[in-house]
Amino acid sequence: MPVGTAATVKALTQEALEELGASIILANTYHLYLRPGHELIRRLGGLHSFMSWRGTILTDSGGYQVFSLADLRKIADEGVRFRSHLDGSEHLLTPEKAAEIQLALGSDIAMVLDECIETPAPRNIAETALKRTSEWARRARNHFLERATRNGNPPQWQFGIVQGATYADLRRESARQLLELDFAGYAVGGLAVGEPHELTCEMTAEVTALLPKDRPRYLMGVGQPEQLADYVAQGIDMMDCVLPTRAARHACLYTHEGRVLIKNSRYASDQRPIDAQCTCSVCRRYTRAYLRHLFAAGEITAAILATHHNVHFYLDTMRQIREAISFGQLSNFASELRARYVAGPA
Amino acid sequence: MPVGTAATVKALTQEALEELGASIILANTYHLYLRPGHELIRRLGGLHSFMSWRGTILTDSGGYQVFSLADLRKIADEGVRFRSHLDGSEHLLTPEKAAEIQLALGSDIAMVLDECIETPAPRNIAETALKRTSEWARRARNHFLERATRNGNPPQWQFGIVQGATYADLRRESARQLLELDFAGYAVGGLAVGEPHELTCEMTAEVTALLPKDRPRYLMGVGQPEQLADYVAQGIDMMDCVLPTRAARHACLYTHEGRVLIKNSRYASDQRPIDAQCTCSVCRRYTRAYLRHLFAAGEITAAILATHHNVHFYLDTMRQIREAISFGQLSNFASELRARYVAGPA
Numbered sequence: 308m309p310v311g312t313a314a315t316v317k318a319l320t321q322e323a324l325e326e327l328g329a330s331i332i333l334a335n336t337y338h339l340y341l342r343p344g345h346e347l348i349r350r351l352g353g354l355h356s357f358m359s360w361r362g363t364i365l366t367d368s369g370g371y372q373v374f375s376l377a378d379l380r381k382i383a384d385e386g387v388r389f390r391s392h393l394d395g396s397e398h399l400l401t402p403e404k405a406a407e408i409q410l411a412l413g414s415d416i417a418m419v420l421d422e423c424i425e426t427p428a429p430r431n432i433a434e435t436a437l438k439r440t441s442e443w444a445r446r447a448r449n450h451f452l453e454r455a456t457r458n459g460n461p462p463q464w465q466f467g468i469v470q471g472a473t474y475a476d477l478r479r480e481s482a483r484q485l486l487e488l489d490f491a492g493y494a495v496g497g498l499a500v501g502e503p504h505e506l507t508c509e510m511t512a513e514v515t516a517l518l519p520k521d522r523p524r525y526l527m528g529v530g531q532p533e534q535l536a537d538y539v540a541q542g543i544d545m546m547d548c549v550l551p552t553r554a555a556r557h558a559c560l561y562t563h564e565g566r567v568l569i570k571n572s573r574y575a576s577d578q579r580p581i582d583a584q585c586t587c588s589v590c591r592r593y594t595r596a597y598l599r600h601l602f603a604a605g606e607i608t609a610a611i612l613a614t615h616h617n618v619h620f621y622l623d624t625m626r627q628i629r630e631a632i633s634f635g636q637l638s639n640f641a642s643e644l645r646a647r648y649v650a651g652p653a
Numbered sequence: 654m655p656v657g658t659a660a661t662v663k664a665l666t667q668e669a670l671e672e673l674g675a676s677i678i679l680a681n682t683y684h685l686y687l688r689p690g691h692e693l694i695r696r697l698g699g700l701h702s703f704m705s706w707r708g709t710i711l712t713d714s715g716g717y718q719v720f721s722l723a724d725l726r727k728i729a730d731e732g733v734r735f736r737s738h739l740d741g742s743e744h745l746l747t748p749e750k751a752a753e754i755q756l757a758l759g760s761d762i763a764m765v766l767d768e769c770i771e772t773p774a775p776r777n778i779a780e781t782a783l784k785r786t787s788e789w790a791r792r793a794r795n796h797f798l799e800r801a802t803r804n805g806n807p808p809q810w811q812f813g814i815v816q817g818a819t820y821a822d823l824r825r826e827s828a829r830q831l832l833e834l835d836f837a838g839y840a841v842g843g844l845a846v847g848e849p850h851e852l853t854c855e856m857t858a859e860v861t862a863l864l865p866k867d868r869p870r871y872l873m874g875v876g877q878p879e880q881l882a883d884y885v886a887q888g889i890d891m892m893d894c895v896l897p898t899r900a901a902r903h904a905c906l907y908t909h910e911g912r913v914l915i916k917n918s919r920y921a922s923d924q925r926p927i928d929a930q931c932t933c934s935v936c937r938r939y940t941r942a943y944l945r946h947l948f949a950a951g952e953i954t955a956a957i958l959a960t961h962h963n964v965h966f967y968l969d970t971m972r973q974i975r976e977a978i979s980f981g982q983l984s985n986f987a988s989e990l991r992a993r994y995v996a997g998p999a
Contacts, residue, residue, distance in 0.1 A: 313950040314943075320957055322934065343946045347922060351942055359938045576693060588668065592705045596697055597660075600689045604659040610953055611666055 308333045308365060308547040309618050313342070314358040317552050318607075318614040321360050326588070327619050331363035331415075333547040336408050337372035340398075341391050345411040353413025365547070366414035368405040368447075368468075371496075371528075374423040382422065384439065402447035406465070410454060414463060418494060419447035421468040426500050433472035440470045441484040448488045464491035466525060473502055475513045482517040492523035495543075499529045508541050515542030532561050532624055533648035536641035539628050551621045555613035558602045561620040565648050567595070569613070574599040587619035654679045654711060654893040655964050659688070660704040663898050664953075664960040667706050672934070673965050677709035677761075679893040682754055683718035686744075687737050691757035699759025711893070712760035714751040714793075714814075717842075717874075720769040728768065730785065748793035752811070756800060760809060764840060765793035767814040772846050779818035786816045787830040794834040810837035812871060819848055821859045828863040838869035841889075845875045854887050861888030878907050878970055879994040882987035885974050897967045901959035904948045907966040911994050913941070915959070920945045933965035 309316045309324065311332045316324060324332065334354060339345060351357045354364050373380050373389045380389035386401030402420045409417035420443050422436040444467050455461040467485035471477030485493060495514050498507045511526060518524050525545035526538050538546060551561065560567040562582035567574070569581070580590035581598060589612045601609035624644070631640035655662045655670065657678045662670060670678065680700060685691060697703045700710050719726050719735045726735035732747030748766045755763035766789050768782040790813050801807040813831035817823030831839060841860050844853045857872060864870050871891035872884050884892060897907070906913040908928035913920070915927070926936035927944065935958045947955035970990070977986035 313946070313952060315947060315950075315952050315954040318953040318957070320954060321938070338950075342950060343921065343942075347942075351922060351924060351940075357940075357943055357946075359940075359943070575689065576697060578697060592667070594697075594703075594705075596689075596693075597703055597705070600659070600703075601661055604661075604684075604688060606659060606661050607664040607953060607956055608661040608666060611664070611957065 308545065309621075310335075310547055310549045310552060311358075312549075313338050314348075314354060316614075316618070318556065318610040319552075319618065321358065323615060324360070324362070324618075327615070328622055329362060329618070331365060331545075332360065333365045333367065334412070334414065335369070335372060336366045336405065336412065336418075337369035339366075339412060340369060340408050341393055345408045349411035349413070353411075355413060363416070364412075364414040365416040365525075365545075366409045366412055366418065367527075368418040368420040369400055369408065370405065370420045371423050373400055384442070386420070386443075387422075402443040403450040406447045406450045406454075410451075410462060416492065417451070417463045417465050419444045419465065419467055419490075421470055421496055423470075423497060424472065426472055426497065426502060428472045430474060430477075433470075433474055433477055436472075437470050437477050437481050440468070441481065444468070444485055444488060448490070461491075466490055466492040466494050466523075468494045468496040468527070469514050470497050471510075472497060473506055473510060475510065478510055478513045479517060482514050486517070486519075490522070492525060492545075493518050494525040494527050496527045498526065504534060504537070508537055511538065511541040511543060518542070531648070532621065533644045535621075535624055536628050536631070536637060536644050539632070540637055540641055548621075551617035552614050555617040556610045558609070558613065560598075560613055561617055563647060569595060569598050570602050571599075581616050582620070585616065585620065585623070587616050587623075589613075589616040589619075654891065655967075656681075656893055656895045656898060657704075658895075659684050660694075660700060662960075662964070663902065664956040665898075665964065667704065669961060670706070670708070670964075673961070674968055675708060675964070677711060677891075678706065679711045679713065680758070680760065681715070681718060682712045682751065682758065682764075683715035685712075685758060686715060686754050687739055691754045695757035695759070699757075701759060709762070710758075710760040711762040711871075711891075712755045712758055712764065713873075714764040714766040715746055715754065716751065716766045717769050719746055730788070732766070732789075733768075748789040749796040752793045752796045752800075756797075756808060762838065763797070763809045763811050765790045765811065765813055765836075767816055767842055769816075769843060770818065772818055772843065772848060774818045776820060776823075779816075779820055779823055783817050783823050783827050786814070787827065790814070790831055790834055794836070807837075812836055812838040812840050812869075814840045814842040814873070815860050816843050817856075818843060819852055819856055821856065824856055824859045825863060828860050832863070832865075836868070838871060838891075839864050840871040840873050842873045844872065850880060850883070854883055857884060857887040857889060864888070877994070878967065879990045881967075881970055882974050882977070882983060882990050885978070886983055886987055894967075897963035898960050901963040902956045904955070904959065906944075906959055907963055909993060915941060915944050916948050917945075927962050928966070931962065931966065931969070933962050933969075935959075935962040935965075 308331050312335045348357050373387050376389050388399050405420040421440045424436045451465045467490040469481045471481040523544045526543040529546050558570045560581050563584040574595040577595035631637045655678050658681045694703050719733050722735050734745050751766040767786045770782045797811045813836040815827045817827040869890045872889040875892050904916045906915050906927050909930040920941040923941035977983045
């Protein structure tokens with residue numbers, strides 16, 4: 308899922324997302340709650356109408372951003388109290404409030420509020436956070452179902468989030484507790500935050516082994532292009548990451564031969580496309596030399612073209628993963644992906 | 654002509670320019686000479702190939718930017734010596750050099766180097782600058798024709814630039830001197846730089862009265878949308894201006910009812926398109942509320958959508974002007990344009 312923090316995937320229009328074949332994007336509850344405000348978006352007909360996006364929208368709970376505020380937030384059983392990074396105003400985010408905001412936003416998939424902790428975490432911290440996460444999930448689920456019952460059909464799919472840091476038994480316990488709440492899908496949170504890639508995969512596998520096969524499984528906030536197939540191999544169906552869009556704005560382009568740091572002077576007169584194997588509209592039309600020039604000149608067009616290419620690269624990698632699965636070749640494809648990135652750029 | 658300073662119209666891809674129906678754009682010799690360098694662009698096959706633009710390209714001479722450097726430049730009969738705004742390096746721009754750079758860039762229309770002076774200018778300053786401009790035009794024309802003769806067919810159309818500040822007799826003298834050099838087209842420079850609009854029109858009319866009807870006439874660096882028809886009424890065929898693109902990035906949108914400063918809180922829940930009468934892809938899809946939000950959040954997408962709309966508005970105004978001419982209604986249309994902008998935004 309491309310990340311559209313403030314109801315826009317940075318540097319891409321919705322037409323561009325459609326051309327790229329993006330079927331689902333993620334939007335951030337924290338950002339939209341603060342600006343322009345969820346009540347405004349509700350009045351304007353919800354996020355789909357507000358941003359004119361017919362595809363699917365997943366909203367996070369706002370928790371991850373709030374917990375990243377560090378000095379600006381305070382956690383209690385009730386919820387998390389925080390100050391806006393925009394104007395310092397004080398807010399209280401509870402499991403019920405996070406669910407309510409997402410109902411107002413009208414996303415298709417809503418995430419429950421979870422407690423995000425720093426890793427590596429001592430076991431007692433992880434246990435406390437897990438207990439709170441499970442309790443919050445129960446409250447969020449109750450609030451959601453009460454609203455859903457009141458209004459007829461469920462307006463959204465609500466996903467639970469498995470926590471438990473890097474403790475396999477806590478991960479399993481978290482999954483079991485969430486399963487009792489019968490969510491429409493399940494996410495794995497709090498991973499890929501600095502621990503080794505192998506450990507991320509191991510923890511993911513512990514969780515996916517317990518999750519029902521007929522519900523989506525979502526690994527949050529990943530990943531590097533060469534890791535995507537590994538996560539799918541652990542049973543993951545959905546991922547989100549700012550990497551393709553953020554790296555693009557910092558002139559880092561993904562290719563079938565590895566990363567191209569396009570500002571490098573070696574590309575100044577390089578008439579090849581960003582990626583000779585890529586079929587995106589940028590690679591069909593523009594040269595590395597032109598991209599390099601646009602970045603050197605600080606042009607907005609640089610961000611537009613680079614983002615378009617990188618998002619295409621990620622979505623195309625996922626298409627290749629699906630194809631590999633259909634041919635029973637996922638494991639081979641995962642090795643191939645890793646090899647490209649060890650070898651480095653052309 | 655949309656302005657594509659550094660071989661890109663800011664925030665628009667070439668695909669977007671094609672969708673907008675832009676048939677010609679302007680690129681800046683000064684900027685491209687300094688970065689990425691005209692010799693690099695020559696090696697890469699010229700500007701058309703470099704930026705992948707099949708439409709027409711007009712390049713200015715670089716003079717206007719160099720003269721704007723003020724403290725960083727020194728003028729003599731030979732040419733103008735200046736320091737780069739990028740790295741302070743010293744350069745000499747002569748009429749021959751300006752022609753040569755544009756040959757390297759491979760634009761379709763090249764402008765001669767002229768002396769740009771501040772206005773209002775005392776008559777003796779205007780006379781001296783005019784004399785130098787005419788001499789430079791002669792040298793530029795000779796250099797160009799010599800190169801053209803050497804290589805067969807003319808590789809470009811070269812345009813002369815009429816100067817003379819706000820002195821009608823100097824304007825006429827400048828035009829007559831340029832006509833002797835038999836340029837492919839003629840520009841009117843040094844106007845719309847602070848003098849009243851009526852005076853701009855008056856000076857333009859003095860010049861166009863002398864110019865051949867079968868050669869393009871180009872008024873440089875204009876204008877406000879409500880002024881475009883007035884300039885055409887004075888016999889002008891071509892104009893360039895950074896206004897539609899620059900204003901867009903500063904959240905100023907042009908509409909059939911006047912300017913909309915989209916950051917204004919009055920648009921926060923405005924579900925109308927930017928301009929109800931506009932047929933551009935932005936007005937067909939997005940609301941004022943969404944545009945306002947994107948600007949408030951500082952999103953790149955704001956610049957993309959706003960620029961798209963404003964460039965469409967300018968090109969559409971020119972289409973309406975051509976239509977008005979074909980119906981003998983140019984004067985009425987010019988009045989209508991002015992009225993809209995006096996009335997102000999909806």
